[in-house]
Amino acid sequence: MVSLREIPSVDQILQNPNTEQLLGSFGRDWTTQAVREVLNTEREELKTGKPCPSEEVLISMVSHELQSQAQLSLRPVINATGVILHTNLGRAPLSEDALAQIQAVGATYSTLEFDLASGKRGKRDVHAADQLIRLTGAEAALIVNNNAGAVLLVLSALAKGKKVAISRSQLVEIGGGFRIPDVMKQSGAKLLEVGTTNRTNRADFETAIAEGAKMLLWAHQSNFQIVGFSSSPEIAELGNLAHQHCLPLMVDLGSGAVVDTTRYSLRHEPTAMEVLAAGVDVVCFSGDKLLGGPQAGIILGRADLLEKIRKHPLYRALRADKLCLAGLNATLLHYLKGEAEEKIPLIRMLALKPEEIKTRVEAWIAELGFGSRVKGRSTIGGGSLPGQDLPTYLLALRCKSIPRATAALRQQNPPIIARVQEDLLLLDPRTILPWQEKDLLKGLKSIENHIEVQE
Numbered sequence: 060m061v062s063l064r065e066i067p068s069v070d071q072i073l074q075n076p077n078t079e080q081l082l083g084s085f086g087r088d089w090t091t092q093a094v095r096e097v098l099n100t101e102r103e104e105l106k107t108g109k110p111c112p113s114e115e116v117l118i119s120m121v122s123h124e125l126q127s128q129a130q131l132s133l134r135p136v137i138n139a140t141g142v143i144l145h146t147n148l149g150r151a152p153l154s155e156d157a158l159a160q161i162q163a164v165g166a167t168y169s170t171l172e173f174d175l176a177s178g179k180r181g182k183r184d185v186h187a188a189d190q191l192i193r194l195t196g197a198e199a200a201l202i203v204n205n206n207a208g209a210v211l212l213v214l215s216a217l218a219k220g221k222k223v224a225i226s227r228s229q230l231v232e233i234g235g236g237f238r239i240p241d242v243m244k245q246s247g248a249k250l251l252e253v254g255t256t257n258r259t260n261r262a263d264f265e266t267a268i269a270e271g272a273k274m275l276l277w278a279h280q281s282n283f284q285i286v287g288f289s290s291s292p293e294i295a296e297l298g299n300l301a302h303q304h305c306l307p308l309m310v311d312l313g314s315g316a317v318v319d320t321t322r323y324s325l326r327h328e329p330t331a332m333e334v335l336a337a338g339v340d341v342v343c344f345s346g347d348k349l350l351g352g353p354q355a356g357i358i359l360g361r362a363d364l365l366e367k368i369r370k371h372p373l374y375r376a377l378r379a380d381k382l383c384l385a386g387l388n389a390t391l392l393h394y395l396k397g398e399a400e401e402k403i404p405l406i407r408m409l410a411l412k413p414e415e416i417k418t419r420v421e422a423w424i425a426e427l428g429f430g431s432r433v434k435g436r437s438t439i440g441g442g443s444l445p446g447q448d449l450p451t452y453l454l455a456l457r458c459k460s461i462p463r464a465t466a467a468l469r470q471q472n473p474p475i476i477a478r479v480q481e482d483l484l485l486l487d488p489r490t491i492l493p494w495q496e497k498d499l500l501k502g503l504k505s506i507e508n509h510i511e512v513q514e
């Protein structure tokens with residue numbers, strides 16, 4: 060029978076010269092806590108009859124515990140899935156300039172709410188707002204934390220206690236718990252469902268206005284699509300109708316492209332500029348979807364309405380932080396300078412030609428000495444352009460055990476997230492940033508033992 064007294068005390072471990080280095084790296088409090096945790100676990104093990112490890116082994120267990128506790132859980136990964144706007148993997152990667160601006164503004168004090176010309180207090184959202192106005196032709200712009208917040212804010216400020224008419228086909232759930240009817244309820248607006256699931260027409264909206272609707276809402280169906288016998292009024296038509304009755308039209312654009320997606324052989328997504336030109340009074344969209352910037356909710360539209368929104372208490376609660384504004388600033392500048400395709404990673408990924416991707420896959424295979432090249436499709440993701448994809452080439456690896464191979468890839472530094480199709484591991488170069496290739500190849504080489512040799 061082993062006595063519990065055989066286990067060294069916390070002090071004994073702390074005083075062991077081999078613990079010195081841990082104390083230096085992790086501090087006394089944290090190290091002491093880890094020693095306690097390890098000793099507690101070992102005490103339990105002792106009761107089951109296991110022998111007590113030596114002090115050296117215990118210290119290495121403490122070291123292991125501390126290293127794993129110090130590992131940051133929010134870490135960069137290599138996205139080899141080919142899903143360009145992967146919400147679980149953080150949506151849009153930022154441009155070098157956006158990152159540099161975030162670094163510069165974050166490292167010191169800034170003009171966040173300070174007007175350099177007058178030396179007086181300024182407004183935080185003027186920064187990106189000026190660029191948004193120049194880029195889209197909007198009368199005014201506001202930036203909040205994300206688009207879900209933007210929709211809630213706009214409805215709360217403009218439609219609380221009022222009836223808002225929206226087509227039944229647009230009462231969607233976006234994912235992550237964002238449901239249009241729920242957000243509307245939360246804002247205090249009253250939902251007036253118009254038309255049927257598949258078809259809604261102008262007359263349906265006229266009826267809704269006769270029933271007391273005070274605002275019309277058009278919402279992007281996001282990652283949902285109705286195909287077949289379906290129709291609903293165009294944004295411009297709704298705008299005309301709303302304005303005939305002196306009512307505002309609000310549009311939740313979702314992804315909010317500012318580039319013409321048909322350039323990349325994708326279906327046309329209404330751009331922020333187009334909906335504003337069509338007479339929409341307020342439009343909101345995400346900063347980190349097709350815009351390719353940091354997480355943000357962008358609100359554009361009529362100056363009088365935006366002033367009302369700015370004065371609402373929720374605006375203060377949802378306002379964007381300085382790092383978001385710094386990143387958005389730099390991202391918008393790329394569009395203004397006409398260099399989005401070269402500088403914004405997301406747009407560059409959309410623009411990549413299959414031939415360029417093919418060359419990359421071939422270079423990987425040559426370097427790795429295993430794997431094969433197959434044709435495939437990259438998807439947009441993030442609720443943008445449902446059912447739309449881009450032709451690509453994939454690196455295909457046949458694995459002995461897919462669960463083991465994917466787990467091994469996730470253990471790389473940085474972790475590699477791949478796509479799985481039956482017994483094939485598929486990696487799409489489109490979503491892998493060129494500077495990540497070295498790490499990718501190193502990671503793939505280190506899991507070679509999981510790959511089946513191909514003839």
Ligand SMILES: *Cc1c(COP(=O)(O)O)cnc(C)c1O
Nearest residue numbers: 205206207279281313314345442
């Ligand atoms: C993505 C999306 C939202 C939510 O935007 P977040 O920036 O993720 O908060 C709202 N509405 C639509 C139509 C969307 O596609």
